[in-house]
Amino acid sequence: LTALLVSATTFAQNYDEALVPAYTLPDPLVLLNGQPVSDAKTWETTRRPEILRLFENNVYGVMPKDMDSIHFETLRQNASAMNGRAILKETCITVYRNGQSVAIGLTLFVPKNASKPAPVFLLINNRPKSNTDPDRNTKSPFWPAEMAINSGYAIAAFQVSDLAPDDKTKFTEGALRLYPDHLRMGNGMKAIGAWAWGASRVMDFFEKEPLVDAKKVALVGHSRGGKTSLWAAAQDQRFAIAISNCSGNTGAALARRQFGERIRIINTRFPHWFNDNYKQFNDRENDLPVDQHMLIALIAPRPVYATNATKDLWADPTGTFLALKNAEKVYALFMRKSALPASPPPVNQAIKRSVIGYHNREGEHDMTEPDWQHFIQFTNYHFKQK
Numbered sequence: 001l002t003a004l005l006v007s008a009t010t011f012a013q014n015y016d017e018a019l020v021p022a023y024t025l026p027d028p029l030v031l032l033n034g035q036p037v038s039d040a041k042t043w044e045t046t047r048r049p050e051i052l053r054l055f056e057n058n059v060y061g062v063m064p065k066d067m068d069s070i071h072f073e074t075l076r077q078n079a080s081a082m083n084g085r086a087i088l089k090e091t092c093i094t095v096y097r098n099g100q101s102v103a104i105g106l107t108l109f110v111p112k113n114a115s116k117p118a119p120v121f122l123l124i125n126n127r128p129k130s131n132t133d134p135d136r137n138t139k140s141p142f143w144p145a146e147m148a149i150n151s152g153y154a155i156a157a158f159q160v161s162d163l164a165p166d167d168k169t170k171f172t173e174g175a176l177r178l179y180p181d182h183l184r185m186g187n188g189m190k191a192i193g194a195w196a197w198g199a200s201r202v203m204d205f206f207e208k209e210p211l212v213d214a215k216k217v218a219l220v221g222h223s224r225g226g227k228t229s230l231w232a233a234a235q236d237q238r239f240a241i242a243i244s245n246c247s248g249n250t251g252a253a254l255a256r257r258q259f260g261e262r263i264r265i266i267n268t269r270f271p272h273w274f275n276d277n278y279k280q281f282n283d284r285e286n287d288l289p290v291d292q293h294m295l296i297a298l299i300a301p302r303p304v305y306a307t308n309a310t311k312d313l314w315a316d317p318t319g320t321f322l323a324l325k326n327a328e329k330v331y332a333l334f335m336r337k338s339a340l341p342a343s344p345p346p347v348n349q350a351i352k353r354s355v356i357g358y359h360n361r362e363g364e365h366d367m368t369e370p371d372w373q374h375f376i377q378f379t380n381y382h383f384k385q386k
């Protein structure tokens with residue numbers, strides 16, 4: 001019977017809080033040499049780079065920095081989109097390296113009657129392109145562009161498939177054409193690394209685009225896109241805010257809880273998302289030198305908002321809340337006090353007036369208008385405060 005129980009708990013997904021094993025999280029405030037980190041300067045100059053390297057080498061892969069050139073071409077501009085309330089600008093961002101190129105399509109709406117440059121939400125779109133329809137024939141709650149415009153925000157989106165098709169054989173047909181050596185490296189970037197790299201190229205464009213405020217970019221992603229928004233904001237400090245919706249395993253949820261999705265499962269179903277080294281941690285969550293609270297900590301002192309949905313236990317809502325909680329002490333080094341309660345807040349209650357925000361929405365694994373209402377209020381709190 002014991003053997004049976006052991007195999008059941010090892011191989012099945014656990015959804016029972018009572019069966020979460022005891023675990024010890026790596027301390028974000030202890031250097032690899034064992035010395036404590038007690039000030040923001042040591043964090044920035046020493047501990048943050050250490051943790052970044054650990055995530056590059058063991059999880060997401062290194063982020064290539066070199067390119068030969070980057071070009072921005074306006075494909076279409078409409079000064080009276082959305083019945084005259086917005087400017088629509090569609091851009092092709094092309095990056096060249098070693099005779100190869102990758103083209104990223106960007107759809108951007110800017111509010112006409114708000115002051116410019118406008119703060120902007122950027123969605124990493126892992127859903128069909130119809131969710132971000134520039135013609136607004138389809139209005140998807142996944143990217144409620146009218147809501148953003150009415151709230152004084154610009155809103156933009158790019159397709160992950162431009163950077164890496166979400167497929168275990170085709171993911172190489174995008175940004176990785178520019179960096180083929182990554183395919184032979186244990187710590188080379190794969191699809192999620194390529195999507196995050198793409199978010200940074202959109203940021204390169206925003207820095208040159210007078211309609212938007214590149215210092216006020218809130219990066220948004222859902223699920224696999226939410227894993228990407230955290231990784232992109234962790235490594236690229238130009239992103240002012242990171243929003244990670246229902247991101248779960250290898251996103252905002254702690255791996256060591258082994259609740260819902262596990263590393264072995266994600267690496268087996270999606271071998272093209274994370275680097276090859278990460279496969280060594282299948283069934284070995286406790287041997288990882290990081291856990292996901294440290295990914296959130298890499299974004300400090302910039303605001304982070306994570307969400308869950310009550311019917312999405314696969315993404316471990318409690319483990320997500322605990323990852324946020326365990327990042328608080330890094331924010332405290334910057335005198336940024338989070339207002340998260342000691343234990344998960346009631347369903348549908350959003351913690352928005354806080355440098356670390358959170359809600360657990362009633363319902364399914366999805367990104368919806370109620371989620372976006374909270375994102376806008378969280379972003380208002382931070383952008384309008386300053």
Ligand code: GTR
Pocket residue numbers: 222223224225247248249261266
């Ligand atoms: C699931 C995967 C999750 C999450 C989700 C999604 O199949 O197990 O980690 O990323 O897909 O992206 O919707």
